Amino acid sequence: MPTVPSASPADDTATGVDIVALLERGRTMSTPVLRAAVDRLAPPMNTVAAYHFGWIDAQGRPADGDGGKAVRPALALLSAEAAGAAPEVGIPGAVAVELVHNFSLLHDDLMDGDEQRRHRDTVWKVHGPAQAILVGDALFALAGEVLLELGTVEAGRATRRLTTATRKLIDGQAQDISYEHRERVTVEECLEMEGNKTGALLACAVSIGAVLGGADDRTADTLEAYGYHLGLAFQAVDDLLGIWGDPESTGKQTWSDLRQRKKSLPVVAALAAGGPASKRLGELLAADAKSNDFDSFSEEEFATRAALIEEAGGREWTSQEARRQHAVAIEALDRVDMPGQVRAQLVALADFVVVRKR
Amino acid sequence: MPTVPSASPADDTATGVDIVALLERGRTMSTPVLRAAVDRLAPPMNTVAAYHFGWIDAQGRPADGDGGKAVRPALALLSAEAAGAAPEVGIPGAVAVELVHNFSLLHDDLMDGDEQRRHRDTVWKVHGPAQAILVGDALFALAGEVLLELGTVEAGRATRRLTTATRKLIDGQAQDISYEHRERVTVEECLEMEGNKTGALLACAVSIGAVLGGADDRTADTLEAYGYHLGLAFQAVDDLLGIWGDPESTGKQTWSDLRQRKKSLPVVAALAAGGPASKRLGELLAADAKSNDFDSFSEEEFATRAALIEEAGGREWTSQEARRQHAVAIEALDRVDMPGQVRAQLVALADFVVVRKR
Numbered sequence: 001m002p003t004v005p006s007a008s009p010a011d012d013t014a015t016g017v018d019i020v021a022l023l024e025r026g027r028t029m030s031t032p033v034l035r036a037a038v039d040r041l042a043p044p045m046n047t048v049a050a051y052h053f054g055w056i057d058a059q060g061r062p063a064d065g066d067g068g069k070a071v072r073p074a075l076a077l078l079s080a081e082a083a084g085a086a087p088e089v090g091i092p093g094a095v096a097v098e099l100v101h102n103f104s105l106l107h108d109d110l111m112d113g114d115e116q117r118r119h120r121d122t123v124w125k126v127h128g129p130a131q132a133i134l135v136g137d138a139l140f141a142l143a144g145e146v147l148l149e150l151g152t153v154e155a156g157r158a159t160r161r162l163t164t165a166t167r168k169l170i171d172g173q174a175q176d177i178s179y180e181h182r183e184r185v186t187v188e189e190c191l192e193m194e195g196n197k198t199g200a201l202l203a204c205a206v207s208i209g210a211v212l213g214g215a216d217d218r219t220a221d222t223l224e225a226y227g228y229h230l231g232l233a234f235q236a237v238d239d240l241l242g243i244w245g246d247p248e249s250t251g252k253q254t255w256s257d258l259r260q261r262k263k264s265l266p267v268v269a270a271l272a273a274g275g276p277a278s279k280r281l282g283e284l285l286a287a288d289a290k291s292n293d294f295d296s297f298s299e300e301e302f303a304t305r306a307a308l309i310e311e312a313g314g315r316e317w318t319s320q321e322a323r324r325q326h327a328v329a330i331e332a333l334d335r336v337d338m339p340g341q342v343r344a345q346l347v348a349l350a351d352f353v354v355v356r357k358r
Numbered sequence: 359m360p361t362v363p364s365a366s367p368a369d370d371t372a373t374g375v376d377i378v379a380l381l382e383r384g385r386t387m388s389t390p391v392l393r394a395a396v397d398r399l400a401p402p403m404n405t406v407a408a409y410h411f412g413w414i415d416a417q418g419r420p421a422d423g424d425g426g427k428a429v430r431p432a433l434a435l436l437s438a439e440a441a442g443a444a445p446e447v448g449i450p451g452a453v454a455v456e457l458v459h460n461f462s463l464l465h466d467d468l469m470d471g472d473e474q475r476r477h478r479d480t481v482w483k484v485h486g487p488a489q490a491i492l493v494g495d496a497l498f499a500l501a502g503e504v505l506l507e508l509g510t511v512e513a514g515r516a517t518r519r520l521t522t523a524t525r526k527l528i529d530g531q532a533q534d535i536s537y538e539h540r541e542r543v544t545v546e547e548c549l550e551m552e553g554n555k556t557g558a559l560l561a562c563a564v565s566i567g568a569v570l571g572g573a574d575d576r577t578a579d580t581l582e583a584y585g586y587h588l589g590l591a592f593q594a595v596d597d598l599l600g601i602w603g604d605p606e607s608t609g610k611q612t613w614s615d616l617r618q619r620k621k622s623l624p625v626v627a628a629l630a631a632g633g634p635a636s637k638r639l640g641e642l643l644a645a646d647a648k649s650n651d652f653d654s655f656s657e658e659e660f661a662t663r664a665a666l667i668e669e670a671g672g673r674e675w676t677s678q679e680a681r682r683q684h685a686v687a688i689e690a691l692d693r694v695d696m697p698g699q700v701r702a703q704l705v706a707l708a709d710f711v712v713v714r715k716r
Contacts, residue, residue, distance in 0.1 A: 042529040044536065107495060111488040130469040133491060134532050137465060140495070141525045144502060148518035156514030160506035167499045171400040174492050178402065 017348035026074030029087065030094040037095060037142050041135070048127045048135045052106060054118060058126050068118060071234075071353065072097045072205040075227065078345055079209030082223060082338040090209025092146050093158055097205045099143035100166050104201075106136035108173055112260060119251040140166070150212075158211045161220070165204035172197025176262070183286055185263040187272050191232065194265070198238070199231030206230070206346075222335045226346065229329035234353045236322035239264035240315065241358070243306050249358040255302035261288065265321060270314030277311035284308070326354050375706035384432030387445065388452040395453060395500050399493070406485045406493045410464060412476060416484050426476060429592075429711065430455045430563040433585065436703055437567030440581060440696040448567025450504050451516055455563045457501035458524050462559075464494035466531055470618060477609040498524070508570075516569045519578070523562035530555025534620075541644055543621040545630050549590065552623070556596070557589030564588070564704075580693045584704065587687035592711045594680035597622035598673065599716065601664050607716040613660035619646065623679060628672030635669035642666070684712050 038049045050056045054065020073094035080090030108114070109122040110132040116122060124132035147159045175193040179185045206227030207220040215223075241250050242257030243266055250256070257264050271282055284305060288294055309315060329350050333343055396407045408414045412423020431452035438448030466472070467480040468490040474480060482490035505517045533551040537543045564585030565578040573581075599608050600615030600622055608614070615622050629640055642663060646652055667673060687708050691701055 040525075042532055045529075045532050103495075107491050111491055129487075130535055133465050133469055134528060134535070137461075137495075137498070138525065138528045138532075140498060141521055141528060144517065144521040145525065148514060148521060151514075151518075153511060153514070156506060156509075156511070156517070159502065159514070159517065160509075163499055163502040163506060167398075167496065167503065170492060170496045170499060171403075174400055174403050174496075177488055177492070 017345050019348055019352045022078075022345055022349065023070050023074050025087075026072075026077050026094060027070040029077060030070075030073040030091055030098065033091055033095045033146075034098055037099065037146050038139075040142065041138050044127075044131070045135050045138050048123060048131045049102075049139065051126065052102060052123050052135065054120070058121065065118065065120060069356070069358070070098075071349065072101055072202065074349065075202070075205040075346075076209045078342055078349070079206050079223060080213045081209070081342045082206075082336060082346070083210035083213035083215035083219065084339070085209070085213025087209075089213045092150060092155075093208030093212050094205075096143040096147045096158075096162055097201060097208060099139045099146065100162060100169070101201060103136045103139040103143070104166075104169055104173065106132050106139070110136075111173070111177060114260075116252060154212050154214060158208050161204050161207055161211060161224075165200040168196040168200035172200070179263040180261050182263070183289060184271065185268050187265070187268050190263060190265055190268045194235040194239075195228065195232055198235040199228040202231035202234060203227035219336055222332055225332040225335075226329045226350075229325045229332065230350050230353060233322045233325035233329060233350065236265055236318050236325060237354055237356060239266055240318055240322075243309065244315070246357065251358070254299065255306060258302050258305055259297075261285075261294075265318045266309050266314035268314075269317040269321075270309040270312035273312045273314065273317070275312060277308045278313075281305065281308040281312055322354050326350055375703050377706055377710045380436075380703055380707065381428050381432050383445075384430075384435050384452060385428040387435060388428075388431040388449055388456065391449055391453045391504075392456055395457065395504050396497075398500065399496050402485075402489070403493050403496050406481060406489045407460075407497065409484065410460060410481050410493065412478070416479065423476065423478060427714070427716070428456075429707065430459055430560065432707065433560070433563040433704075434567045436700055436707070437564050437581060438571045439567070439700045440564075440694060440704070441568035441571035441573035441577065442697070443567070443571025445567075447571045450508060450513075451566030451570050452563075454501040454505045454516075454520055455559060455566060457497045457504065458520060458527070459559060461494045461498040461501070462524075462527055462531065464490050464497070469531070469535060472618075474610060512570050512572060516566050519562050519565055519569060519582075523558040526554040526558035530558070537621040538619050540621070541647060542629065543626050545623070545626050548621060548623055548626045552593040552597075553586065553590055556593040557586040560589035560592065561585035577694055580690055583690040583693075584687045584708075587683045587690065588708050588711060591680045591683035591687060591708065594623055594676050594683060595712055595714060597624055598676055598680075601667065602673070604715065609716070612657065613664060616660045616663055617655075619643075619652075623676045624667050624672035626672075627675040627679075628667040628670035631670045631672065631675070633670060635666045636671075639663065639666040639670055680712050684708055 035055065038053065039046055041049055047056065047060060051058060054063060057063040076094035076097055077087040077090040079093065081087055105117065106123055109117055110124040110129055114122055115125050123135065143162065144159055147155045147162065172193050176197060179193065203224035204227070207224045210223055211220050239257065242262065242264055243255060245252065247254050253259060270278055330347055333346055393413065396411065397404055399407055405414065405418060409416060412421060415421040434452035434455055435445040435448040437451065439445055463475065464481055467475055468482040468487055472480055473483050481493065501520065502517055505513045505520065530551050534555060537551065561582035564581045568581055569578050597615065600620065601613060601624055603610065605612050611617060628636055688705055691704055
């Protein structure tokens with residue numbers, strides 16, 4: 001099993017790639033097109049969307065908010081380069097994927113009742129549920145518009161892949177919600193859900209630029225295999241951060257996923273592990289599911305559950321799973337003929353995803 | 359100004375077209391494909407969608423529910439024929455438009471707090487808000503999938519038109535919601551909102567089959583002009599039914615739009631008319647907007663408002679507006695070269711839309 005480089009995210013020592021610059025390129029090249037697309041929305045949806053993206057604050061004043069890590073735009077531009085096209089060719093794909101990603105965040109935050117994202121109140125909290133639904137819908141529609149107005153056969157193929165990925169993303173959210181109400185979820189079910197919820201759209205980010213650049217379906221599918229497993233690695237790390245992440249870095253509450261009774265990977269792995277800690281955890285969570293006081297649980301009560309998950313091996317298993325998925329992602333890259341520098345950057349991004357702290 | 363034929367909907371005497379058969383053809387040809395598309399959804403979304411479409415009841419038993427008038431599928435098949443193609447060519451378009459239409463119903467019912475549709479409890483009421491959001495999202499995604507998997511250039515053009523129409527539909531819903539919180543809305547603002555909310559998707563239904571059948575953009579645009587004005591006529595009649603419709607026929611509450619403080623055409627026209635009834639109505643609605651007892655208003659209080667709207671001329675103006683839009687729609691048909699029988703059917707459908715009782 002390969003080990004993940006312990007390099008700082010800013011400079012991947014294994015590849016010599018400057019990750020910060022790579023993410024910044026994706027953000028810099030795609031944001032103006034993204035903002036122009038969002039500006040097409042009728043008021044007040046344009047304002048609500050601008051708030052969501054962190055471009056303005058809740059009072060409508062210009063802000064330089066945290067728009068997220070922007071991993072997907074960086075991937076979409078590399079995707080075009082993987083097919084031998086200029087990075088610019090991937091821009092509409094980068095924008096469309098970001099629009100779909102943010103459509104899902106707007107709706108998921110409302111469905112999940114999440115009050116904070118990227119250190120700020122969520123849209124439904126500030127502007128109400130109707131705006132969260134409407135603006136989400138509008139971003140999803142804009143995604144198709146941005147691609148299809150290119151008017152090319154490639155744009156149609158790219159939109160089809162994006163639509164399929166979006167359906168999987170919705171399937172994943174449906175599974176995620178249904179699992180919260182179930183006492184037991186298997187590790188396989190959890191991985192399937194996470195593949196849908198996170199893997200599918202990351203996969204699309206990695207194929208969409210290539211498709212716009214004229215890549216054939218086999219190349220696109222192989223790039224998607226890299227993206228899908230990258231997504232699973234990403235989500236495994238997210239699940240670790242959702243329990244043990246530093247709220248200062250993640251912008252979420254402490255024990256965030258436990259507060260939401262998420263059946264995330266560390267939890268399902270711990271429950272499946274057997275042994276005393278696993279058994280005790282199962283008893284506690286079963287009682288929690290029936291508890292009327294859950295919302296007033298103290299920090300200590302969540303800390304107890306987190307400690308049991310760790311003792312049962314759920315934290316270590318998830319950490320290993322991130323590395324397993326990372327390895328499978330990297331292997332897929334060997335099956336596509338692409339410029340060496342592009343390959344190195346995709347490897348570096350995969351490394352970054354696994355070592356990130358937010 | 360042309361008068362609308364007073365024929366029964368079942369047999370338009372002006373054209374000799376059997377409207378019931380025409381609507382039934384659209385339903386019969388598109389429903390199996392629609393059901394197959396919905397069956398692709400992961401549980402429980404497939405079940406929730408099947409409930410929404412009236413195929414099963416709230417307990418999951420097969421039902422033969424009211425799936426709506428199915429005007430849009432009928433139009434999409436005629437649209438293909440208008441371009442000289444077989445009606446079957448329009449089926450994916452009919453299905454995609456129905457999916458988008460129902461996506462918007464699912465989300466709008468939740469945003470508007472509507473508890474009844476087609477004589478049954480709405481999805482958010484039966485299955486909860488999260489399912490209404492999720493299944494709506496899934497239907498929207500399916501719409502793109504159904505078209506784009508055709509893999510043709512025409513499918514890309516059709517999807518682009520559908521996406522643009524969907525954006526307008528979302529704009530219209532955003533305007534509709536914002537108008538509910540405003541004291542005054544002009545007739546022009548109301549017409550713009552209704553054009554977005556109803557006109558745009560009906561327009562797309564009338565162009566989508568033709569585009570799939572290879573029609574050029576000019577033909578598609580002219581067909582859309584017919585559909586857009588048909589949509590405005592449709593909505594004017596809907597606004598009349600929303601106040602004076604028979605609950606037995608419409609499946610909605612009495613005074614449905616007044617209960618929701620909708621600034622629909624009869625209301626805004628009455629407020630714009632001037633005169634004593636208009637003034638009194640304005641005073642009442644302004645007081646209603648600040649009232650804490652609005653939800654417990656009696657039938658009589660709504661009847662008083664409806665009578666004032668009628669006295670101020672809002673009912674008659676809206677009725678005339680339906681006829682004006684009907685006439686503009688019919689005129690557009692003269693600018694497209696199409697088989698005479700297809701033209702007669704499109705005329706008959708426009709007549710039906712204006713005389714319908716539900």
